[in-house]
Amino acid sequence: xxxxxxxxxxxxxxxxxxxxxxxxxASATQVVLPTASxxxxxxxxxxxxxxxxxxxxxxxxxxxxxxxxAAGVHGCDSDQQCQTLASWLAxxxxxxxxxxxxxxxxGPAIGLPQALNVVLGTGSIVLGRNSAGQMVKVGGxxxxxxxxxxxxGLVRESVKAIAKAFDAGAPAGLLARALMAHFASADPIDLxxxxxxDAEITHWGALCPLVFEAAAAGDQLAHGVIEQAAAxxxxxxxxxxxxxxxxxxxxxxxxxxxxxxxxxQRIGTxxxxxxxxxxxxxxxxxxxxxxxALAANLAPTTSTKTN
Numbered sequence: 001x002x003x004x005x006x007x008x009x010x011x012x013x014x015x016x017x018x019x020x021x022x023x024x025x026a027s028a029t030q031v032v033l034p035t036a037s038x039x040x041x042x043x044x045x046x047x048x049x050x051x052x053x054x055x056x057x058x059x060x061x062x063x064x065x066x067x068x069x070a071a072g073v074h075g076c077d078s079d080q081q082c083q084t085l086a087s088w089l090a091x092x093x094x095x096x097x098x099x100x101x102x103x104x105x106x107g108p109a110i111g112l113p114q115a116l117n118v119v120l121g122t123g124s125i126v127l128g129r130n131s132a133g134q135m136v137k138v139g140g141x142x143x144x145x146x147x148x149x150x151x152x153g154l155v156r157e158s159v160k161a162i163a164k165a166f167d168a169g170a171p172a173g174l175l176a177r178a179l180m181a182h183f184a185s186a187d188p189i190d191l192x193x194x195x196x197x198d199a200e201i202t203h204w205g206a207l208c209p210l211v212f213e214a215a216a217a218g219d220q221l222a223h224g225v226i227e228q229a230a231a232x233x234x235x236x237x238x239x240x241x242x243x244x245x246x247x248x249x250x251x252x253x254x255x256x257x258x259x260x261x262x263x264x265q266r267i268g269t270x271x272x273x274x275x276x277x278x279x280x281x282x283x284x285x286x287x288x289x290x291x292x293a294l295a296a297n298l299a300p301t302t303s304t305k306t307n
Contacts, residue, residue: 001067003057003095004291006105008074009122010035014057015288016064020296030288031058043075043085050088066095070294072105072287079135096298101135103127105290106251106283113293114247116240116278118233120263121254122205124150126236128245136245138236143201148232149263151205151256155179158211158225159195162188165221175214175222182207212260230263234270237278253283 004015016029038052053071057064069089076082076099086099103125107115116128124147125140143152162176166188172180176188183194198204214222237250250271252264261282268280 001064002292002295003064003067003069004288004293004295005053005057005069005071006102006286006288006291007035007053007071008102012038012053012056013286013288015286015292016058016067017292020292029058030286043073044081047088050085051092054089054092065093068096068295068298069093070098070100070291070298072100072102072291072294074102076101077137077140082135098294098298100294101125101127101137102287103253104129105287105294106253107247107249107290108293109283109285109287109290110251110281111293112247112249112251112281113297115249115251116237116245116247118237118250118252118267119254120149120233120252120256122151122201123147124153124233124254126233126240128240128247130244131246136240136243138240138243139233143204144199148236149229149256150254151208152201154211154225154229154256155204155207157228158222159192161221161225163192173214173221174217174219175211178210178214179207182210208256209259226263227266230266231270233267234274234276237267237271238274238276241276241278248278250278250280251283252280253287257282 002017002020006013012033012035014031033056038056039049040046043049054060073085076085082099086097089097089099103117103119104127106117107113116126119125123140123143125137127135127137130136139146141147143150147153158175159179162179172188180191183191185191185194211222211225215226252267257264264280264282271278
């Protein structure tokens with residue numbers, strides 16, 4: 001019996017399985033609920049969040065109280081935060097518990113427990129563990145200031161590049177015209193003002209497809225923005241490795257890279273240019289599968305659920 005939980009900013013996915021052997025998951029049940037259905041305030045503002053999370057596990061009262069439980073949690077960005085939430089969950093759950101950052105579900109989901117994990121979605125982060133099991137993290141500083149390769153980050157850098165190109169006297173290219181049309185802006189100066197006034201993570205992120213569409217159509221500015229993001233991500237990965245993170249594989253997941261897999265290829269190219277021999281793999285399984293793998297490691301053996 002295993003309980004895996006993937007907690008995102010908007011949704012929480014629960015996976016319950018009788019057993020896990022290699023790539024085989026026996027009798028798995030998955031349920032997705034809004035994170036707001038159990039989280040009141042911020043994650044750490046109320047210890048009762050842990051009790052509510054446990055109570056939302058599907059069928060929890062029917063034999064799952066002692067099952068190993070692993071949770072990958074958006075917002076657990078340090079060892080201390082992971083340990084705090086784990087202690088809260090352990091007070092509400094009889095079985096063994098482990099809590100990690102949600103990105104740390106990527107590697108275990110495809111059988112790579114010591115991978116370097118990269119999120120490319122509404123945010124971005126590079127995270128691994130050193131030989132002592134301590135978290136090593138680079139990036140994840142938010143959509144306004146950082147998060148290279150994220151959906152809002154790519155759009156933000158595009159607008160900056162458009163403004164610089166305009167200052168240099170370059171005519172508006174395909175991407176500039178597309179963004180100007182979206183904001184009904186007469187020129188890049190108006191675009192900067194409208195874009196800044198619309199500073200919202202979902203609003204900026206929703207425009208990300210325009211960047212890739214323009215690049216595919218030959219817009220060199222859009223292409224340069226994507227290359228710059230890949231180069232910065234490669235630098236972040238290399239920095240995590242230099243800080244002691246173990247593993248020879250990089251697992252990249254998130255909505256941006258699923259929609260644009262060539263971004264992962266570009267990251268691999270940039271890593272090679274840095275002299276790194278790390279291999280890059282796109283996560284094609286649900287991250288909650290990694291939570292089940294971590295739960296399976298909490299006990300020497302796993303048993304079949306009985307009613």
